[in-house]
Amino acid sequence: MIPTILVVGCGNIGRRHIEALAAAGRPMRVIGIEPGEAARVQAASLIAPFAEGSTVLSGLDGLPEVADLAIIATSAAHRRSAFEALLARCAPKAVIFEKVLFTTRADLDAVGQLLAERAIPAFVNCGRRGFPAYDRLRDQLARRRGLSMEVTGAGWNLGSNAIHFIDLAEHVLSDRAVSLDETGLDPKPEPARIAGCVDLFGTLRGKLAGGGTIAITQDRAPGAPVSITFFGDGESWRVEEGARRLIHR
Numbered sequence: 388m389i390p391t392i393l394v395v396g397c398g399n400i401g402r403r404h405i406e407a408l409a410a411a412g413r414p415m416r417v418i419g420i421e422p423g424e425a426a427r428v429q430a431a432s433l434i435a436p437f438a439e440g441s442t443v444l445s446g447l448d449g450l451p452e453v454a455d456l457a458i459i460a461t462s463a464a465h466r467r468s469a470f471e472a473l474l475a476r477c478a479p480k481a482v483i484f485e486k487v488l489f490t491t492r493a494d495l496d497a498v499g500q501l502l503a504e505r506a507i508p509a510f511v512n513c514g515r516r517g518f519p520a521y522d523r524l525r526d527q528l529a530r531r532r533g534l535s536m537e538v539t540g541a542g543w544n545l546g547s548n549a550i551h552f553i554d555l556a557e558h559v560l561s562d563r564a565v566s567l568d569e570t571g572l573d574p575k576p577e578p579a580r581i582a583g584c585v586d587l588f589g590t591l592r593g594k595l596a597g598g599g600t601i602a603i604t605q606d607r608a609p610g611a612p613v614s615i616t617f618f619g620d621g622e623s624w625r626v627e628e629g630a631r632r633l634i635h636r
Contacts, residue, residue, distance in 0.1 A: 395420045395461060395469050396462070404458050405417060415437060415438060452478065458485075480508075486513065487546075513551050521555065531620065534562075534620075539604045540606065544605075545588065546579060552615065553601065560597070571591065
């Protein structure tokens, strides 16, 4: 039996998930849920090549009772209500949530409780775990302890994307972030591209369980590309993603 995948929210991010599912190269039924007509039309063209039964719905009527995976790609403000409405119609075997997860701690706690009560495994989409180059670096650093990570650059939306680098530090260094310190952030945020959200500048710092640290900086001045440096014991590994380059010193 081929798997059934639900994509709840087929805007820009949801369509990227659909494209990624197509790149998997395996049979599957993909059902999108998107109330916006323009986004629904765009998603329909991407879903058309999938297996029979694949479609884009304007609402939750017509969903199967069970799905193998649900991808919740709505905006953060509507994510809890979208997930709760989905659970009232369908039982997903697993869920992938887009980041930033929610806009309130109450939403985070409520959804966490629902997942626990129904024993549904859930994941947050932090895509750098899927980059083979980072896996190779992880293997290279596997026997080292107490390493740190520093991220610098401009124009990459620290407010919504810092989670990617916190997760990357945990993945590459096989460590766990135990605290974060926002005192190095600029107290004057700016409106983000998404209505009702802000972007942050300055440095977000953290500590890792193994003794290392993380420092994630977004500069206000434009132009500086993002670089990620892992360092410790007199060595460093600088990753320049845009240039597809790793510099070891």
